[in-house]
Amino acid sequence: MNGIDVREVITRAHREEWARVVASLTRRFGDLDIAEEAAAEAFATAVERWPADGVPPNPGAWLTTTANHKAIDRLRRENKRDDKHKEAQMVHDDAPPEPAGAIDDDRLRLIFTCCHPALAMEARVALTLRMVAGLTMPEIARAFLVAESAMGQRITRAKAKIKAARIPYRVPSAEDLPARVRGVLAVLYLVFNEGYLATGPDTDPVRHELTAEAIRLTRLIRALLPDDGEVAGLLALMLLTEARRAARVSAGGELVALDEQDRGAWDAALIAEGHRLVRERLAAGVAPGRYQILAAINAVHTSARDMRDTDWSQVLALYDQLVRLDPSPIIALNRAIAVAELDGPEVALAAVDRLEPRLAGYHAYHATRADLLRRLGRGQESRAAYDRAIDLAGNTAETAYLTRRRDQLR
Amino acid sequence: MRYLVSVIHDRPGLATPEEDAAIDVFNDRLQAEGHWVFAGGLASPDAATVIDNRGGEAMVTDGPFLESKEYLIGFWIIKAADLDVALKLAAEGSRACNRKVEVRPFL
Incomplete structure (x- = not known):
């Protein structure tokens, strides 16, 4: 060799x-x-x-x-x-012999300890990437745009708390397991999203190392907890999102919206795997959680040949289901995008405007409004909304996209 | 492992009779299940006196060492195998006394 x-x-x-x-x-x-x-x-x-x-x-x-x-x-x-x-x-x-069965796997204990709810979210993320994923301190610091010394301190503090407060090294009891698994998935989803929509003025719009790591860790959890529907749902959601990565940012570094993406550039193998997981969950006949519903929405999008071919009534039905589980304004905002395709931009804009008190500081709220106003021919208002969205957006590709759309208005 | 569960007072008014009754039930449970070490309620910070005898002459000051809207109004000291057990007990304690609590391990 x-x-x-x-x-x-x-x-x-x-x-x-x-x-x-x-x-x-x-x-x-x-x-x-x-x-x-x-x-x-x-x-x-x-x-x-x-x-x-x-x-x-x-x-x-x-x-x-x-x-x-x-x-x-x-x-x-x-x-x-x-x-x-x-x-x-x-x-x-x-060192007693390894007990049989995935639930006894030491790696699962490690994950639950690193993602313990008594640790701050940023500490859980850092600790999971170091202890479970094996990323080095400089790699983690770079990924989250934090100085190496600060990241090192964050991890050291978290380890000290685990020791001093005696955070246990074990898989939670059956009654606590669902809530604790949700906590682990929240950490992994955060890692994925930070990779998928990276923030910061001088950074790559997509940090593939983070999306890849999140997918790898979610696959590991899935291997350890194969019967958990939300684990399968999150993995499917990540795969179906990752599948569109190459088509999502143009050669010039600009975000490409779903309706303008070259669907031929989507990763067919990842889509097939994601669809398989979504079908598996549908067949299980258990009421889905939020990751499974989000995965199903992405499955509808990735099944369509183009924007017009998309089964929007199916998308809306899934959002209605999601709103019942999670009444957050961000879900309501995304639901309004489906409403626009089915009932027109005017109905959608009324729904979006109702979210103003809670989403006024969120760039996607203004970007969605800007797009709806543009479609309604209200150029001046649209421009103002684009300006606000550009001010608030943290992702370089998104800023470039929003700027172009604004400058195309007349 | 011992943990201090501090009860944090963040609104006016003392414990209601219902809260007192719920605290009694919770205390009985702590004792029955072997988690009990000690517990107590405290008078308001207005009754506090600070002493500093580091300089050889004891300095006496009226009032708490830290003025704040939120303050310690009582505590439990419990025995628990690990933080998960302690957090579960603390959650029940918080419901019983109807206040937020802080869990801190002893060294």
């Missing part, structure tokens, strides 16, 4: 084994810090040794064993300074 191949094997091992190594060490040593450091050292050792010694037959087992030794070395060093109780604790925990 040449050097390039070994590097590829290590990259793949990192992707596939990082969470497993961190998770099993956390259970054994009861300490996220030790687990993270030892896992990082084990991978560094692999980078050093594998090119010369060859790749071990079972890379995952080699990494876990090496990381275990690193952790024990560290504890021994500390025990020489501190008292002996840690060593006693270590000797007693002789």
